[in-house]
Amino acid sequence: MMVSYGAIFLFMSPTLLELLRRTFISRYVVIEKNVHAHKIAAYTFFFWMVAHIAAYYYIFEGVAANSNGNVKFSYMLFETKVGKTGHALLFLFFALCVASIPVVRRKFHEVFYLMHHMFIPTTILLFIHDNNKSFSYYIAGPGAIYCIDRIYRLVRSRFRHPRILSVIQHPSNVIELKIEKRGMNFQVGQFAYINVPSISLLEWHPFTLTSAPEEDELSMHIWIAGGWTRKLVLALQGCAVSTLQQQPPANLVQLSDESKEPMYRSSSVSKQSTGELSGVSTKSGPAIPGGTLRALADQELLMHHLRGEIDPISGLPKPGVESQYNYMRSPRDSHRPWSRVGRHSVVLLDRLPPEIDYRMSGSYAVPPVAKIAEFQPAIKLPKIMIDGPYGAPTQQVFDYEHIVLIAGGIGVTPMSSVLKSLYYQLTSAQHERRIVKVYFLWVCRDIQSLEWFQDLLVALDEEDIGDVLEIRTYLTGQLNIDQIRNIALYQDPDGPDAVTGLYRSPTYYGRPNFNSIFENIGLTTPGSEIGVFFCGPKAMGRTIRKISRKWTNNFRYANTKFVFHKENF
Known part of the structure; x- marks a missing residue:
């Protein structure tokens, strides 16, 4: 029973598993089955725990029957240290197993995540419950490895705060999140854990990296399925609308010298009526200050947001609202032919490159070297912490x-x-x-x-x-x-x-x-x-x-x- 409890921790130590993946062990052991092995170890521990409790029920009943009434059966079950800690362990582990049911895990991921942290009081109760102190021999190694792994990941993620580069809302409740790479090397198909402290300090969610190792940024496609992902989308949508509400002054112009080419000069908006294919028209988009965000550049889409015609969960126009958008990709993405946004997708946020200068001036003839003020409204994006990458x-x-x-x-x-x-x-x-x-x-x-x-x-x-x-x-x-x-x-x-x-x-x-x-x-x-x-x-x-x-x-x-x-x- 104690061996299976120690194995529970080893199978959920991703840094250890990543190290094992680079050794000859990966030829004979399917490292990717660690979650399955973790479940088997947990079920095994629960089975032997129930058998252990049933055996002690039988022992306590015999002791009470042979004590001539001096020792009550209820006293041994609920008033002794062994009885109280044993029932507490049974209750905690049963609740943890219920929270791990696939239906609960999918619909109430927060409950699943928080209940899994009941391993802390469970481990403490096991130390108290064990009179012979043999439990420490089984948990010392796996517990130490897990704690070191957890601390290492926590410290590493605290120093890795990549900026959000862009957010795109795709059909079928999917958002595409692009963030800075920050020197993180990864291989195709790997995943990383994402944490947004403003939503929850404790929740880390794994997402597959959809960008290639050859690219200079990280991208993830996130399916809006649970409460955490919905909160993330709402937070990003709030930043997008806030950005457009902070309009630059009327005399704000865009200047560039010979060495700087302005980007995002226009947006291509595709509209489609019922039964007709879309025709593409190009028009100039609003000037959004450099170094901040380009968010929902098309004014019509902004009006849909402000009138409540955008679904707050999916981020797409509600039924009956005929708006389909197709933004052109920028010159910085010219080496990636897949960077153009689909006609049913919506650009929520897109950070402008720092080379672009948007400056206050009353005339287009003002040279770039003139002493002019910059317009930079403060838009605070959610901070993101990333832990990974991990193998797949x-x-x-x-x-x-x-x-x-x-x-x-x-x-x-x-x-x-x-x-x-x-x-x-x-x-x-x-x-x-x-x-x-x-x-x-x-x-x-x-x-x-x-x-x-x-x-x-x-x-x-x-x-x-x-x-x-x-x-x-x-x-x-x-x-x-x-x-x-x-x-x-x-x-x-x-x-x-x-x-x-x-x-x-x-x-x-x-x-x-x-x-x-x-x-x-x-x-x-x-x-x-x-x-x-x-x-x-x-x-x-x-x-x-x-x-x-x-x-x-x-x-x-x-x-x-x-x-x-x-x-x-």
């Missing part, structure tokens, strides 16, 4: 020459990091090309979800890498009449796909036939070890795991093997 199965993706990436919904986040890194590898002469073939399958429920990484897919589709990358997008949700009409009307046989904008990759409607897909891949890659990387719903993961095993057995004669890797989702 997807970081092994480039160990294979043949790769199958399968994503379900928001499970595309680790795959986007892989695809971005693949783009850099295939378009840069500095990278040695080792990848032979990559199959990317993305299963989405609605069209709007495809816009999260649509520009990334378009950028990959436009490159001459069709022999390396094959993209397949699947729509499983039901389309409405307007969507069907638009697709049928604007689908050009010789043009891009009407849904994704891809030339080489049409959109498939319905669920993918994984059996047929794996069979075709196995037939075209005989004698290969194919890495299958999946992130998405558990039911889909179980199906793909079974199919991987099935076709590994079927292609045993050709020495073809499908190696399945599942991301914790």
Whole structure:
């Protein structure tokens, strides 16, 4: 029982696990299963604890029966040190197990997180409960490792306060958060823990890094699912609206010399009426002071916010409000073709580069060297602390020459990091090309979800890498009449796909036939070890795991093997 309690702490020491991942142990132990092992250790401890209590109930009942009434059964249960601490431990651990039920964990993550910190009084009670003091021998090592790990992560995160660079609201309750890299080195598919002290000092939430290691910033796509993520979005939306409410003076002009090119000169706003495709019009956006924030540059979108026509949870226009936005990317993002924002997405915040000067002047003829005042309203963004990065199965993706990436919904986040890194590898002469073939399958429920990484897919589709990358997008949700009409009307046989904008990759409607897909891949890659990387719903993961095993057995004669890797989702 005590061994399992000590193992509970070891399996939740991410720094230790990250060190083990770099050793030969990772060849024989699946480090990514640490959460599963943590649960097994906890269930084992709970089982033996109940058995231990039942045995003592039997012993106490026998002692009370043989004491001729001198010792009461209730006294031994609720008035002795062993009885009181034992029942307290049972109550605490039972409450912790209830808070760990998947339904509770998803809907009430704060309860799950706070209840897990009941390990502190639980450990103290175990020390008091143990008369023989043998518990200390089992908990000393694992407890010390866990405490050192926790302190190290806490100190490291306190010195890592990256600035928020931009926040983009995507359809289907997803926000994209871009922050400074601050020298943090990571690999594709890894994740980091995020803490926002203004929301909660105690809560740390893991999010997959969707940017590539080759990029100079970190990006995360956060699904708005619980109370913490909702509070984060509301805080960022509040900053966005506050920024626009602090309008610069009327005589504020933008100056630049020959060495400084002004950015964000215009915003491209795309409007779409019912049954019509959007036409793009360009107009000058409002001047927002340098060094502060560019937030919701389009005035019409601001009015939607102020009139309450924006859903406070999703951040998107409420039903009946016809506004769709498509902002142009800035020159600083020209080397990243996927940086343009989708037409159904909303730029909440975008920090301007420091090179741009917005200055007070009554004339455009004032030279840059003139003595003029700067307008800089104070907009306070939520402070973010980051802990990581930590390893994940997807970081092994480039160990294979043949790769199958399968994503379900928001499970595309680790795959986007892989695809971005693949783009850099295939378009840069500095990278040695080792990848032979990559199959990317993305299963989405609605069209709007495809816009999260649509520009990334378009950028990959436009490159001459069709022999390396094959993209397949699947729509499983039901389309409405307007969507069907638009697709049928604007689908050009010789043009891009009407849904994704891809030339080489049409959109498939319905669920993918994984059996047929794996069979075709196995037939075209005989004698290969194919890495299958999946992130998405558990039911889909179980199906793909079974199919991987099935076709590994079927292609045993050709020495073809499908190696399945599942991301914790």
